[in-house]
Amino acid sequence: MKKLIAVAVATAFTIPVQAQDKPAPPPAWHQGKPPAMGESKLAPHPGKMTETPAGEIPVNKLKVPAGFKVELWASGLPGARAMALSEDGKKVYVGTRVIGRVYEVTDEGSKRSVRVVADKLTQPAGVAYKDGALWVFAIDKVLKFDGIAKSGNDAKPEDLTAKFDLPKEQHHNWKYVAFGPDGKLYVPFGAPCNICEPPSKEYAQIRRYNADGSGKEVIATGVRNSVGFDWHPKTKELWFTDHGRDWAGDKGVEDELNKVSKPGGFYGFPYCHNHNTPDPDVKKPNPCEGVTKPVALLGAHAAGMGIKFYTGKMFPAEYQNTAFIARKGSWNREKPNGFDVVNVRIGDDGKAAIRPFMTGFNESKEAYKFWGRPAYIAQMPDGALLVSDEQVGAIYRVSYQKPKAPAKK
Amino acid sequence: MFSVLRKGRWAIALTAFFSSVVFSQDRVQLCAACHGPDGNSANPQVPSIAGQPKLFLENQLILFREELRRSEQMLPVVKGLKDPEVIKLAEHFSRLPAKGMETGPVNAAFMKSGYERAKALRCGICHLADFSGQNQIPRLAGQRESYLEAEMRAYRDGKRSGGDTIMAATLYGVSDADIKALAHFLSRSEPRRSR
Numbered sequence: 001m002k003k004l005i006a007v008a009v010a011t012a013f014t015i016p017v018q019a020q021d022k023p024a025p026p027p028a029w030h031q032g033k034p035p036a037m038g039e040s041k042l043a044p045h046p047g048k049m050t051e052t053p054a055g056e057i058p059v060n061k062l063k064v065p066a067g068f069k070v071e072l073w074a075s076g077l078p079g080a081r082a083m084a085l086s087e088d089g090k091k092v093y094v095g096t097r098v099i100g101r102v103y104e105v106t107d108e109g110s111k112r113s114v115r116v117v118a119d120k121l122t123q124p125a126g127v128a129y130k131d132g133a134l135w136v137f138a139i140d141k142v143l144k145f146d147g148i149a150k151s152g153n154d155a156k157p158e159d160l161t162a163k164f165d166l167p168k169e170q171h172h173n174w175k176y177v178a179f180g181p182d183g184k185l186y187v188p189f190g191a192p193c194n195i196c197e198p199p200s201k202e203y204a205q206i207r208r209y210n211a212d213g214s215g216k217e218v219i220a221t222g223v224r225n226s227v228g229f230d231w232h233p234k235t236k237e238l239w240f241t242d243h244g245r246d247w248a249g250d251k252g253v254e255d256e257l258n259k260v261s262k263p264g265g266f267y268g269f270p271y272c273h274n275h276n277t278p279d280p281d282v283k284k285p286n287p288c289e290g291v292t293k294p295v296a297l298l299g300a301h302a303a304g305m306g307i308k309f310y311t312g313k314m315f316p317a318e319y320q321n322t323a324f325i326a327r328k329g330s331w332n333r334e335k336p337n338g339f340d341v342v343n344v345r346i347g348d349d350g351k352a353a354i355r356p357f358m359t360g361f362n363e364s365k366e367a368y369k370f371w372g373r374p375a376y377i378a379q380m381p382d383g384a385l386l387v388s389d390e391q392v393g394a395i396y397r398v399s400y401q402k403p404k405a406p407a408k409k
Numbered sequence: 410m411f412s413v414l415r416k417g418r419w420a421i422a423l424t425a426f427f428s429s430v431v432f433s434q435d436r437v438q439l440c441a442a443c444h445g446p447d448g449n450s451a452n453p454q455v456p457s458i459a460g461q462p463k464l465f466l467e468n469q470l471i472l473f474r475e476e477l478r479r480s481e482q483m484l485p486v487v488k489g490l491k492d493p494e495v496i497k498l499a500e501h502f503s504r505l506p507a508k509g510m511e512t513g514p515v516n517a518a519f520m521k522s523g524y525e526r527a528k529a530l531r532c533g534i535c536h537l538a539d540f541s542g543q544n545q546i547p548r549l550a551g552q553r554e555s556y557l558e559a560e561m562r563a564y565r566d567g568k569r570s571g572g573d574t575i576m577a578a579t580l581y582g583v584s585d586a587d588i589k590a591l592a593h594f595l596s597r598s599e600p601r602r603s604r
Contacts, residue, residue: 040532042503043534046545046546049467049471050495051492056561098472098572099475099572100475102475119475120477122570171574171578
């Protein structure tokens, strides 16, 4: 009996000790919810993991400015997100989150074929292509596929995980990755919460590495969750989108468009948001001091994702060097925001003009009646844009044709 | 027979339709063998799938097929399953009426603490106030007690993967005793078909 009590006491003690290690955090997306919103039914929208047949994708509902045309370019890609193109644009590699796959879409001219080149991964959202090789970033794994375009279905990747020093928390650590003009691989590490002091300093930052994982360098800190970036064609500066925090109301703090003029800037998370908004929950004196302010705001909860500076020859000259940004659309807001692709131009005064470019994914301004969610943008060699849709697992092609001059009488 | 088939595309279309229905029925039988003929499981270790949200059933079948949610029992059954059939199976079982299958004695203390824990953890925000589930989120009301307990422990201990991180975060640090009480309370809540 004595022995039994001893065991019972020991067990009773081990539980609270474990619990004291770290207090139980609320679910990441739930964090920072004020008591007034305690019973709010707002929650992230469910994704779709089955193929949506081409005939069920209402591409005719998508609206673009006059002279532009949208076609369904590829489908049957559940969870399609970031796209990495081969040099000739004939192969497009597409990352996903929950379904754990990376697709290869081959352009066969009049049609596209699809194969799965990697699967069973934990949210392999990051894909980058260079010199014939594909880099795949899952939350907990980095794989490199040499000669991917010519490999069969049994391609054996090189596992580079150990070289990249990935932190263990999963939330906001699905990735967007890309090679910069400096040949370095840029990789974001989101904050593993909605709003918090990150548990260690390896989160809420963007890093760059050599392609083999060596030469790690932190180039931006205080970045909540960036899942899209590109380099300005003239200045070669890195511009990145960053999702604002949730549970700050419908007007909320807005998503941001930032730029890195020189490496090492602090972008405010978790203390300061947007141009000068202190966080209501995580406080410190002079929270906005020393913070690199955004170039533009992208809307409350709109989920600004992929960004692409346009450098092609196909679109009218006014689009040259402007940015296209896919806004996947809000969930933490009573009224929807985003669900579109916008065009962003920065004037000589540094002010941004944001105009809708591709709309119609959500069929109401007042309610959530969306059928698609645009996620990423890529530019094809001919200057057309590809836009991926994570909800229906598809890629659209947006092209432009100069209107014909009216016939002379 | 041959001449009839040759006569028109109708016959071919009908044959194709018929065989796909038969194939589907085979799969339904296969599911029913463990999950119960009406999708309400008589085996305490096996979950009931009747009246679960369609999207939840679709997602789980895909996660099993892609080996992201690992299960030795489910993998051979779903291997090679095509998406249209996943959707058909999910539709079929989501439409069947859910029944509570626990017949053992009700423990009043567990019922009380389970109710309180469910309230404190705000299970009802996503699973809805009557725990009938919605979209990708399962019905918990009337689910088998030992299954609920095993899955909640797996989430808490980082052993159930697939989907996202919400359940692991919700159950972080919740004690075995509380999980037991939650499972008891939820398994004895009145099941309703999900909306």
